[in-house]
Amino acid sequence: MKNFTYHRPATVAAALPLLDAEWGKTELLAGGTDLLDRQKEYVSQPDKVVSLTGIGGAFKQIAAAGDAVTIGAGVKLADIAESKELAAFPALTGAAGEIAGPQIRNMGTLGGSLCQRNRCWYFRDEHVPCLLKGGKKCFALDGENEYHAVFTQGHPCVIVHPSTLAPPLIALGATAEVVGPKGTRTVPLEKLFQAPAKETQREHTLAPNEVLVAVKIPAKEPPRNASYEVKQRETSEWPLVQAAVAFRPFVKVARDVRVVLGHVAPTPLVSEAAAKALEGKEVTDATATAAGEAAAAGAKPLSGNGYKVALVKTVVKRAALLAAGARPYWEG
């Protein structure tokens, strides 16, 4: 990889002056599992790396206080998976425990999971001048696209958002705390993401000189929640399709239903249609199936990923049933 200058500030405040107003020359390092890969492939060639691993305190802690649980952006994935403070959010802990393998979960962080770059093989190949690297076309549109988006409406770049923690966090109504030169701002988690189309855009909406410092989940009467994903292998693999479902039980029916799809669009995708299919109804095999059908409606798969549409139906159905407390019948 190209050499760089390394900084390891002890506080977020000390990190901010080290950041640039533009992308490209400076990169933040949290767990390093995404950044080092990109540097080795020369996809990212920063002159300066600002490590956030020296920042302690709340940045590395999970804290339950009042009506919310706050997870520092520097908290490791393994600690999220095993957290007692997060026991009411199996959608999140379960998804965290499914990411890659133990070593990656010991290294990777919440902030890194949410802010990592996409896994498109054209983007990750230094020799391919794709849209996100200043090129003129998306090579996946008519190329090898079996792992790309099926909700492609209008997107010039058909990556899927890589974070497995984003869908459950959005379903749980989480907010992101972002610190920049102008102070702190709070962003609903679904607004943290965007579909990038050029070199000067990222998969998230943070400015180059901002740092994601924490994610806050409302914890007063937590909803029923679950995440379900399908992978080619059981471990050390990215999900093909993921769904996170959350709802509040009211007598026998589901209220405030949230359904969020992962790995099917350039951003985590909130499915209003699937939520509507369950709202005010008892979660049964039939209504969960209907939610899956609703979630898949409107998908526009590419040449190689039509199979994902069927998977969307399956993961939404299974996530809804799991959230409702069903024994996972598909596990025998």
Added chain:
Amino acid sequence: MNDSTGEARSGPSRRGFLTGTGAAAAAAAGLRGELAPAAQPNPAAPAHGPGPVLVELTVNGNKLSTTVEPRVTLLDALRNHLDVTGCKRVCDRGTCGACTVIVDGRTVYSCTMLAVEARGADVKTAEALGGDRLDPVPAAFADCDAQQCGFCTPGFVVSIRAALDKNPKATPEQVEAALTGNICRCGTYEQMRHAIVQLCRKGG
């Protein structure tokens, strides 16, 4: 692709050299990189590098130090600068597990961690399981013939050791779950399972 071993000992990158106007330009760029950050009024987060920086860490109980550029991974620092060669360089992309080491009690891929990030850390490698008294994990591997070419073995035994240290009463299933970040290309998984069952029976 396999370039960081060579680069670890040199100044400007091979690519920087080729794309620049020549050695003089590359050297001048390196010099600017070294001097510019020092002028920044930020004593809280001083610049390290791009030249070699001091890395001190504890490896298998021994305090070791070396100087490496910030871009050098923990794996390359251990193997190429500190002569700790138990951890192996195979995929170099945080996937195969041959480079697995224990840093402050947790398994990590040393190929995907910068050496400067491990400053002050307590690092354990496969060497810690050898010596005069063989650790029960490699002993069980030898007993059960749980390796073929053996290149992945240091990563596997380190992962198993970490799992049993965390939970000495781990079940074979729990130990196997701790190995999902390691790959054996020879496919000696079945013999490894025998070794794991033997280890769990003996309580780690």
